[in-house]
Amino acid sequence: MTSFDEVLGLGDDALIAAQRLGQWCARAPELEEDVALANIALDQLGAARLLLTYAGELEGAGRDEDALAFRRTDREFRNVLLVELPDRDFAVLIAKLLFLSAYQRLRYESLAAGDDERLAGIAAKTVKESAYHLDHSALWTVRLGDGTEISHARMQDAVDEVWPYTHELFADAPELRAAWLSTVDGVLTEAMLRRPEDGWQPTGGRDGRHTEALSYLLAEMQVLHRAHPGAHW
Amino acid sequence: MSDDRRLTGPAQVPAHEWPLWEVFVRPRRGLSHSHVGSLHAPDAALALRNARDLYTRRQEGVSIWVVPAAAITASSPDEKDAFFDPAADKIYRHPTFYEVPDGAAHL
Numbered sequence: 001m002t003s004f005d006e007v008l009g010l011g012d013d014a015l016i017a018a019q020r021l022g023q024w025c026a027r028a029p030e031l032e033e034d035v036a037l038a039n040i041a042l043d044q045l046g047a048a049r050l051l052l053t054y055a056g057e058l059e060g061a062g063r064d065e066d067a068l069a070f071r072r073t074d075r076e077f078r079n080v081l082l083v084e085l086p087d088r089d090f091a092v093l094i095a096k097l098l099f100l101s102a103y104q105r106l107r108y109e110s111l112a113a114g115d116d117e118r119l120a121g122i123a124a125k126t127v128k129e130s131a132y133h134l135d136h137s138a139l140w141t142v143r144l145g146d147g148t149e150i151s152h153a154r155m156q157d158a159v160d161e162v163w164p165y166t167h168e169l170f171a172d173a174p175e176l177r178a179a180w181l182s183t184v185d186g187v188l189t190e191a192m193l194r195r196p197e198d199g200w201q202p203t204g205g206r207d208g209r210h211t212e213a214l215s216y217l218l219a220e221m222q223v224l225h226r227a228h229p230g231a232h233w
Numbered sequence: 234m235s236d237d238r239r240l241t242g243p244a245q246v247p248a249h250e251w252p253l254w255e256v257f258v259r260p261r262r263g264l265s266h267s268h269v270g271s272l273h274a275p276d277a278a279l280a281l282r283n284a285r286d287l288y289t290r291r292q293e294g295v296s297i298w299v300v301p302a303a304a305i306t307a308s309s310p311d312e313k314d315a316f317f318d319p320a321a322d323k324i325y326r327h328p329t330f331y332e333v334p335d336g337a338a339h340l
Contacts, residue, residue: 032272032273032274032287033283035283035287135282136282139279139282
């Protein structure tokens, strides 16, 4: 039996990633990249809706996707810290998306083959999207890492900054880390980037202990719903 | 004649701008690729991905070609008359001089 917390964690990862990606709308370096990031954000949002709806049913307390997305406080969110980190620049966005999508692809792949038919269906649909997100972020990692001196330095900074937060991805699924490392290593090597040493391993997201960045993100995401409960377009 | 690329060579792209690519999409098997529009991208691989996002997100295609816009040699609007007009008055080029046999429904 799949637990409410497990599905909620997957749904919150997708929802918070979608909100962060959505913040790039009209701010990406080129119009074409703007559309690509918005597409990826909408993929994540679509996955979040399916997962949160299912989580609400597993909980059995009458909460639907909207109740879970808009009426919880930061301490009730179960996403990993990685997805809530602010996108300081385009390189950080790309590093986060690379690490997240490489993980999501493996996680959804294994869930698609799992016993829970409902979750397997959601995962089978979503895994193709994750493969595309990985492709997109890997292409950019290589172009920035193996680009100019400045783009290389900024991409390496981004990878170094985000790396500690990747450990939390495997708290629920430690068996996936070897395959994840092999994917990520391949991209970093092609991008002429150095894989950071494993050191500090911040956690807490899955228990509701988040960085302050999540509170600001939620304030923006939830303000309309909280001001006008039950409003419809 | 500034729009005639045969005379001016490939359009000069400012260093800070991505080059322009023309996009061709095949809607389904058996049909040929058709021009659907253009986009900017730093290289061919990203042009292909951008084309996927911009022109096939509602399942419009099964195959995409991207071509550097600078690689296309186009006829000039100023030469329209010399290029295309003579075709119109040569009536023997149009298949109107024979009877279609009975029963040949789909000619």
